[in-house]
Amino acid sequence: MELTLRANLRSRIAARLGRKYLARIKKHGIGSSTISLLPEQLLMPLRREGLDPVPQLTRTQERAPISKVPLPFGMDAWVVTGHEEVKAVLGATDGFSTDFTNLAGNAGVMEEQNPGGLGFADPPVHTRLRKILTPEFTMRRLRRLTPRIDEIVNDCLDSMERSPGPVDLVQSFALPIPSLTICELLGVPYEDRHDFQQLSMARFDLSDGAIAPFGHTSASLDYFRDVVKKQREKPGDGLLGMIVREHGDTVGDEELAGLADGVLTGGFETTASMLALGSLVLLQDPRAFAKVRDDDAAAAPFVEEALRYLTVVQLAFPRFAREDIEIAGVHIPKGDMMLCSLSGANRDPRFTGGDRGAFDPDRKASGHLAFGYGIHRCIGAELARMELRAAYPALLRRFPEMKLAVRPDELDFRKLSIVYGVENLPVHLR
16 A cells, blocks of 8 residues: 555656656757756667767667657657667558657647658658659769769868878868768759858757757758759759759749758768768778778778768657557557667677677678668668768778877767767878
């Protein structure tokens, strides 16, 4: 009897605190002061120690690849860390929704902050929009960018070579390559590349609160609305001009701005983080450095293993259960949120063959989830591979004696970000 009374009391207190918490975040949003009140297990997939997931994620995965995390505002979340379990969730289109309306009105997220695009859309809207974009991302269409990508890479290396002292690979190499490539793909002005970088980078950083990225997304959409207006008046040769010419008014301005923003989101910061962190891996692994530098055939397998090992996109878009559903023997009630840890899934020993997923340049890394899975798998995956396969060998061949200019423990990694990365990467080129 006493135990029952205590349990009921705890339940009433938790409910009361939850209501107060929800009222607070609905009024102010989840800022840097309130994000600390979220369960650590919910933030755990966004934290790392160097290039590795935190030990807590490993322990969680060992205990249960699908773990329930009660939230303080009446919704339960599940953190999914197992490789097969993540695939099951991401592949269950009929079982889970990514539509933005699942977030709108909760935790300070407003309907007008909907970024549009593919990530927060369900079929049939998602199907229609993806069908519009897919032709531009076939290998046949992407090959036209190969000379331009090579030119961008070499221009960066030329600029680095003229530098008298240590060079920051983030600023001189990792950021400009995807920035200029996306400018070329979308057909937006080259002089806007700095704005591109700022708009994309800010949205993934949660250190200012979980709602802050939605504000940065709004700024990005404002920028693209202006770009779309100009493309309507005079369609260019890039992706936006192609959509305007081929689809006309059947794709509205808001949809087109959202698609452009989605391409920027998926194609800039993620590739920039891969270029920087992949370079760090090469600098710390002499055998991989030599293979990629000296063997043309080594670039592609290195890129796949680096994608798996680094998994810079740490979390997939949240999924919400449409109805009660069972995943890997676990009952998920309708409305619950699923947070799929891609970095955890790609380090799952059941996937990697028994080890904890340490970097291995000889590993055959097929089947990794660095680009996601299912209908929401990154549409720009092949473009990212093209950039990485071109950039790494060119960097090492131009600067075969390149070394870190600081100790690895002096590098500043992101603390709480959906897209993991390093803030700077100073190197001696000679």
